[in-house]
Amino acid sequence: MHVLLISQYFLPETGGTTNRVASLAKGLQSKGHDVVVITAKPSHPEGVIWEGYQDDGLVRDEQEGIPTVHTWVYADFEKTLFTRLCSYLSFMCSSVLGAVRERGSFDVILAFSPPLFVGLAGWITARLLNAEFVFDVRDLWPDLAVAMNELNGPVKIGLARWLEHFLYHRADAITAATDGFCESITSITGPDTPVQRVMNGTEPEVFRRxxxxxxxxxxxxxxxxxxxxxxxxxxxxxxxxxxxxxxxxxxxxxxxxxxxxxxxxxxxxxxxxxxxxxxxxxxxxxxxxxxxxxxxxxxxxxxxxxxxxxxxxxxxxxxxxxxxxxxxxxxxxxxxxxxxxxxxxxxxxxxxxxxxxxxxxxxxxxxxxxxxxxxxxxxxxxxxxxxxxxxxxxxxxxxxxxxxxxxx
Structure with missing residues (x-):
């Protein structure tokens, strides 16, 4: 398979999301599959794009042997609803452009949420490249954003729920972190969309210190x-x-x-x-x-x-x-x-x-x-x-x- 992974957070940043996506990419490579990762230029958590990634164009490199394309993203240390939306929307647009500019064809586009807009980027990319769209859900959005009081008001919440349902219904398959997530997603999609639990997991030897x-x-x-x-x-x-x-x-x-x-x-x-x-x-x-x-x-x-x-x-x-x-x-x-x-x-x-x-x-x-x-x-x-x-x-x-x- 030729697999394109789209994640707003990836190496060289650190954190649970980056480590998990890297492990998944390596796992696919170990089975003989070709993998490319589209990600944002690193800026987390400082809110400033890191040195070495500040050029206006795409930055291509390898992260631990994984071909990686870093695209532009709006970065700001202040985490308000507006700045988060600017970050999410900028990466959504730049990731689609970065994916289309990659040479070759892909069988699967695997997009990692949150944020939900990465899922939208995955769906658009899959349609443009005639590939299967798989949506990986690590947190339930917008429910989590509402719980954290990052999203309020019936219009904003309604639009976010519309986007969530839109992506679930248009995914060819969905993976999720817990049984509870899978049940929640299936209640929206019905039984026809394959939904698979794939937990986050750990690397035991890394933590044996x-x-x-x-x-x-x-x-x-x-x-x-x-x-x-x-x-x-x-x-x-x-x-x-x-x-x-x-x-x-x-x-x-x-x-x-x-x-x-x-x-x-x-x-x-x-x-x-x-x-x-x-x-x-x-x-x-x-x-x-x-x-x-x-x-x-x-x-x-x-x-x-x-x-x-x-x-x-x-x-x-x-x-x-x-x-x-x-x-x-x-x-x-x-x-x-x-x-x-x-x-x-x-x-x-x-x-x-x-x-x-x-x-x-x-x-x-x-x-x-x-x-x-x-x-x-x-x-x-x-x-x-x-x-x-x-x-x-x-x-x-x-x-x-x-x-x-x-x-x-």
Whole structure:
């Protein structure tokens, strides 16, 4: 097969989306298929196009052996509805132009959402190039945007839902991250459109960094503390304020607990100001780092946080961070009910607490401090479960088989 992947986020940027798309591209290549990725010029999360990609035209290169075309995108650090729309619409247009300018024909156009406009770019490209259009859904939009209060008003929401239904009905096939997503999509498309669950998954060997974690603990001067780490995007949908509440509650009676944030995002400055206002000396903030360094920070932890905000929609989500945290071999503190909780409990890899509940988070950390042997066992359980059930390689094989069956 000749497969064109369209994703607004890809290497050399880091993050769950880029790593997953790269794993999928490599999986397709390993089965003998030709792959090209169309993506935006890197600008995330700073909102400025990176040096080396600032030319007006297309930038062609190889990212980890994957032929990649970087197209122009509107970039702005300020994340308002207007600036996001400008970013999404600019990439939608430039990605179609970039795809059409690529030489050769394609059998499949695989477009990754969110944002929804990437799906529209995929559909247009598939029609222009006479290829099958497969729509990959990682988050349910516009429901998520409404839940995050990024989208409001009946007209805006109505238009977004129209676009969502338009794309679902015109896709030749759809893949989605969870069973809940698949059920929601099938309720719109009916039974005639093939819908396949393909989870996010992880790369266990990337997160097996125990020695690097020990070194980081020693160098950081927190070798004798119980470290609770959140590593990832510091955004609205994660609902991170309650972590500071837990830190406040534990500051006096469990002074050995240290909370570490590793990453960047739109609410990081607010969290730092709130931590300073509360006078929390048991909270640290660290910059965004490469995947390899993030894995070391995760290995340096005694427990890893996987939170989402308190909203009904998140019960259908499985954060990719859950798989990475289990692969790191550390017990997980999860505040996502539904499928994610079922996976955690099936793996016996950590403890669940209600979303945005700082008191319950503090109580679970106290339990972990009092049960160190159980924590070690949960960490090993998670690592074994991730290696057996949740690898990106296995998910790439699942996607590849689905596309091969579609093409026949």
């Amino acid at each position: 125990d020695e690097a974690g020990k070194k980081l603990r020693k160098e950081g001067g927190f070798d004798d503390r119980f470290v609770v780490t959140y590593a990832g995007n510091i955004g609205i949908c994660q609902g991170l304020d309650h972590i500071l509440e837990a830190a406040d509650r534990l500051a006096e009676d469990r002074s050995g607990v240290l909370f570490r944030f590793v990453g960047s995002g739109p609410v990081k400055d607010d969290l730092q100001r709130e931590a300073k206002r509360r006078g929390l000396d048991n909270v640290e903030f660290h910059p965004r780092v490469s995947l390899d360094e993030a894995a070391a920070h995760m290995a340096a932890a005694d427990a890893l946080l996987v939170p989402l905000a308190d909203h009904e929609i998140y019960r259908s989500f499985i954060p990719s961070k859950l798989f990475d945290s289990m692969a790191a071999g550390r017990p997980v503190l999860l505040s996502v009910d539904g499928e994610a909780r079922s996976i955690l409990e099936d793996a016996e890899a950590g403890r669940y607490y209600p979303a945005e509940d700082g008191q319950e988070l503090a109580s679970n950390i106290r339990w972990m401090l009092d049960h160190p042997e159980a924590c070690t066992e949960m960490g090993e359980n998670g690592r074994n479960y991730a290696r057996t059930h949740c690898t990106r390689e296995a998910q790439a094989e699942r996607m590849t088989a689905f596309l091969e069956e579609l093409i026949g």
